[in-house]
Amino acid sequence: MSAAIDLSVLEAAAAVRDGAVEADEYAAAWRAEAAGDELGAYLWRSDGADGARADSGGELAGVPVAVKDIFCVEGMPTTAGSRILDGYLPPYTATAVERLHDAGAGVLGKTNMDEFAMGSSNENSGFAPVLNPWDPERVPGGSSGGSAAAVAGGLAPCAIGTDTGGSIRQPAALCGIVGLKPTYGAISRYGMIAFASSLDQCGPLTRTVADAALLLEVMQGADPRDSTSTGIPGGVGLPGAERLDGLRLGVPRELAGEAEGIEPGVREVFERTLATCEELGAEVAETALPHAEYGISAYYVLAPAEASANLARYDGVRFGLREDSSDLTEMYEHTRAAGFGAEVKRRIMLGTYALSSGYYDAYYGQAQRVRTLIAEDFRSAFDEFDLLLTPTSPTVAFKLGSRASDPLAMYMSDYCTVPMSLAGLPAISIPAGMARPADGGPELPVGLQIAGPAYSESRLLDAAHALESAIGFDGAPGRDRTTVG
Amino acid sequence: MSEGASGWESVIGLEIHVQLQTATKMFCGCELEFGADPNVHTCPVCLGHPGTLPVPNRKAVDYAIQVALALGCRVAPRSIFHRKNYFYPDLPKGYQISQYDIPLGSGGSLADVRIHRVHLEEDAAKLSHVGDTGRIHGSGASLVDFNRGGTPLVEIVTEPDIRSGAEAREWLQLLRTTLRQLGVSDVNMEEGSLRCDANISVRRPGTEPLGTKTELKNMNSFRFIERGIAAEVKRQVGLLEGGGEVMQETLHFDPATGSLTSLRSKEYAHDYRYFPEPDLVPLAPSQAQIEEARERLPELPGARRDRYASELGLAPDDAAQLAFDAELGAFFERAAELAVDADNRAVAGWVTGELVRVSREAGLEHPAATSAGPEAVAGLADLVATKMINRKTGREVLGRLVVEGGDPAAIVEAEGLGAVSADDGMLEAAVERAIAGDPGAAEKVRAGEMKAIGALVGAVMRETQGRADGGEVNRLIREQLGV
Numbered sequence: 001m002s003a004a005i006d007l008s009v010l011e012a013a014a015a016v017r018d019g020a021v022e023a024d025e026y027a028a029a030w031r032a033e034a035a036g037d038e039l040g041a042y043l044w045r046s047d048g049a050d051g052a053r054a055d056s057g058g059e060l061a062g063v064p065v066a067v068k069d070i071f072c073v074e075g076m077p078t079t080a081g082s083r084i085l086d087g088y089l090p091p092y093t094a095t096a097v098e099r100l101h102d103a104g105a106g107v108l109g110k111t112n113m114d115e116f117a118m119g120s121s122n123e124n125s126g127f128a129p130v131l132n133p134w135d136p137e138r139v140p141g142g143s144s145g146g147s148a149a150a151v152a153g154g155l156a157p158c159a160i161g162t163d164t165g166g167s168i169r170q171p172a173a174l175c176g177i178v179g180l181k182p183t184y185g186a187i188s189r190y191g192m193i194a195f196a197s198s199l200d201q202c203g204p205l206t207r208t209v210a211d212a213a214l215l216l217e218v219m220q221g222a223d224p225r226d227s228t229s230t231g232i233p234g235g236v237g238l239p240g241a242e243r244l245d246g247l248r249l250g251v252p253r254e255l256a257g258e259a260e261g262i263e264p265g266v267r268e269v270f271e272r273t274l275a276t277c278e279e280l281g282a283e284v285a286e287t288a289l290p291h292a293e294y295g296i297s298a299y300y301v302l303a304p305a306e307a308s309a310n311l312a313r314y315d316g317v318r319f320g321l322r323e324d325s326s327d328l329t330e331m332y333e334h335t336r337a338a339g340f341g342a343e344v345k346r347r348i349m350l351g352t353y354a355l356s357s358g359y360y361d362a363y364y365g366q367a368q369r370v371r372t373l374i375a376e377d378f379r380s381a382f383d384e385f386d387l388l389l390t391p392t393s394p395t396v397a398f399k400l401g402s403r404a405s406d407p408l409a410m411y412m413s414d415y416c417t418v419p420m421s422l423a424g425l426p427a428i429s430i431p432a433g434m435a436r437p438a439d440g441g442p443e444l445p446v447g448l449q450i451a452g453p454a455y456s457e458s459r460l461l462d463a464a465h466a467l468e469s470a471i472g473f474d475g476a477p478g479r480d481r482t483t484v485g
Numbered sequence: 486m487s488e489g490a491s492g493w494e495s496v497i498g499l500e501i502h503v504q505l506q507t508a509t510k511m512f513c514g515c516e517l518e519f520g521a522d523p524n525v526h527t528c529p530v531c532l533g534h535p536g537t538l539p540v541p542n543r544k545a546v547d548y549a550i551q552v553a554l555a556l557g558c559r560v561a562p563r564s565i566f567h568r569k570n571y572f573y574p575d576l577p578k579g580y581q582i583s584q585y586d587i588p589l590g591s592g593g594s595l596a597d598v599r600i601h602r603v604h605l606e607e608d609a610a611k612l613s614h615v616g617d618t619g620r621i622h623g624s625g626a627s628l629v630d631f632n633r634g635g636t637p638l639v640e641i642v643t644e645p646d647i648r649s650g651a652e653a654r655e656w657l658q659l660l661r662t663t664l665r666q667l668g669v670s671d672v673n674m675e676e677g678s679l680r681c682d683a684n685i686s687v688r689r690p691g692t693e694p695l696g697t698k699t700e701l702k703n704m705n706s707f708r709f710i711e712r713g714i715a716a717e718v719k720r721q722v723g724l725l726e727g728g729g730e731v732m733q734e735t736l737h738f739d740p741a742t743g744s745l746t747s748l749r750s751k752e753y754a755h756d757y758r759y760f761p762e763p764d765l766v767p768l769a770p771s772q773a774q775i776e777e778a779r780e781r782l783p784e785l786p787g788a789r790r791d792r793y794a795s796e797l798g799l800a801p802d803d804a805a806q807l808a809f810d811a812e813l814g815a816f817f818e819r820a821a822e823l824a825v826d827a828d829n830r831a832v833a834g835w836v837t838g839e840l841v842r843v844s845r846e847a848g849l850e851h852p853a854a855t856s857a858g859p860e861a862v863a864g865l866a867d868l869v870a871t872k873m874i875n876r877k878t879g880r881e882v883l884g885r886l887v888v889e890g891g892d893p894a895a896i897v898e899a900e901g902l903g904a905v906s907a908d909d910g911m912l913e914a915a916v917e918r919a920i921a922g923d924p925g926a927a928e929k930v931r932a933g934e935m936k937a938i939g940a941l942v943g944a945v946m947r948e949t950q951g952r953a954d955g956g957e958v959n960r961l962i963r964e965q966l967g968v
Contacts, residue, residue: 072536080535092529094536193535198763226538227765306763309568312579313533317629328621332572355570355758364760 016062023062058104066156084339094191111146141171166417173447184424188223245281250385265435308351392447512539533577553590610634650714713738827866856890
């Protein structure tokens, strides 16, 4: 059984269906791994009652999944990493989790995250930071830092997270795993606690590209409870490509060659990966996304604007924290002052300001126009190219506390991932190699981001699969797992 | 006609909220039921739980399109929902989903009042405040009932085309009839399914610019709307004539005291920070859907009034009264169909005049819902038209029909109320006796002093207990006196 946890999700589910692996033992082995969490990856762990269902014969039969604490699961503590929801038990289950259940998967635990998904280091968790399994002095990235650390640290076979401006891809890159943000609308947002509704998207964090494809296929699909959900027309098959013959790959200079702040080590791995692409038969050429450099600015107007409304419901009236007062306004103020962390407050203030009468057009209106221009940039680029490549993160994992006091430096962590979010496009991060951080120390994982046109997930996953095979990344951060179980 | 001191014109626009009578709420599947126990019709969506999303109610959209069409509005090919942000315990999400820069309908009219816009939104929950302030500030505790939260609302905004409180009341009654005819709402002011705010300003007649306006909130009956507006117009004219100024503010009319209190306070000073609702896609009804909704429109009061006037030949006032009260109109149409001898005008006269008056005097709820059905009124109109009874007797019989029901001919027969007619000689004999009994009056009439004929007619009427036809009596007196 101890060997079973080394199987990919795809393999493990097949083994459970075939009877080669006992589902209960498999789930128990993962619960034991999760119980040994020293990274702060979990906020809550299942005691088995929420275990997987082997008898379903589904694609994920018997597989326990680590679920970002942003997904509501009926009767399971759900906080979105915020003190304001401490003790909240949702009365219903998110569609994405329901679909996992329907495929035979269980919930292994709820993973730590930046509060309401606002952050790129997981240091904004209302409870505790998460440590990077490759180096406990460094952050795992965020906001799905708990999910990424759990998968990379061998505490879960796979996880789901959410990505608003890079919150799946960036932690996946910093932890050396696969993270996929699907096309906006591919997976229902129902039951996913909202940060910025027009950007939020659920996706998998896995050890292999095939596992990401498997989880995506299980979760995707239009949902009558989410008017903006579309599913992926035609669905997603398992990727099998080993070559990139005939693919035209574009490298947007604004997010790669010309981008400031890309660490030399990251740049080197990225260049090497481009060479690998050519060896696999792809044509690689530079392209342009002229407005991509304004992505962060537009994002930090639009996302906080939506968040300022989305977070208004945490008012102490119906659920979650309430700081009592005899005066209504004071009750609101005290509850929200006590329940929200500094970054959440900062973004609520930013968003409220951006929507205020007299400022709306200069901020929100302008940011929407930039968003449209960025989407048009991508459309033009995809006239010439099948997929675009960039580094996922300008840097490898950074040290805990190193950017905590500098919000702008932190925001730049998502420089390469935000443009795809604004355009609603699918993008995947796969581990491309190891690089020494600029501030010294041992080598850390570097992520490659591959982005495609809307609903091109199958093409994206195929290319990622071919590169994964060619790169042969060793996904284990030096942990000896054979002693467990 | 404006109220208040002469020399001022009042300018009034209305904002009306109409709860749609759908089976379920605007953005979730919860049942809509008035008067249920608190918080039984709720779900994670309408309680604003984390992670929930709104899904528009197709029926509500359909109803709103019908309202827009019935008010002659242009239906936008693509309208969008916005979030209207403010904190209040009756608003679970901290924002109301409403429409803002592109409403579902715009640019219509009803009678001579132009419609600025028609849009869809969701209702807030219902608050009850413990204590005697009736407001949240200063109350010991407040209770929230989320049953109402999320009810589909249509907001109708008029242009400032109304000139008095009475006009506002009349127009609102026409709007209510129109909406009731559409079958989209209960339109009940007491239960809050029809709510009205008024924007009021005054100016010198013939001047273009509008004066500073005030907003009069939540008047919950037609009478209060008329009185509230009249009181506010009077207040503004008083201020201006006294050399003062009108301040832009929100006012509450207290029908008990007739006083107006300002609602200016923190809870009403909002920057709503509207922005497009990212959880919903635009409403884009197809042309076919709009045409289909148009075809389903019933005959509306305006069209019905025109038909009554042109096809049925009714007087304009009767046509309007019957058309704008759907039940009374239906009652009239049935009676007019059943009447054999009485013409449409006569039947309409009985319905709008006597039936309405008699039923009101009897304290009955609605003239169309008395014990006198359309058959009885038609029969009665026929009896009068054929001079079987005179109008006065007709009124008496109707009074009994309204309370007791029954057949008018049978009542006339049983009570011996039939007209004393010229045919059987009884009337001629009565006239002879009247002339003989008052030779002085007879002499004056002969001498051409026609005023004196009244005394003779009166005598005949006394003798016949009012059952004689006045015109016939007159004719017989003149005949017998040779004038």
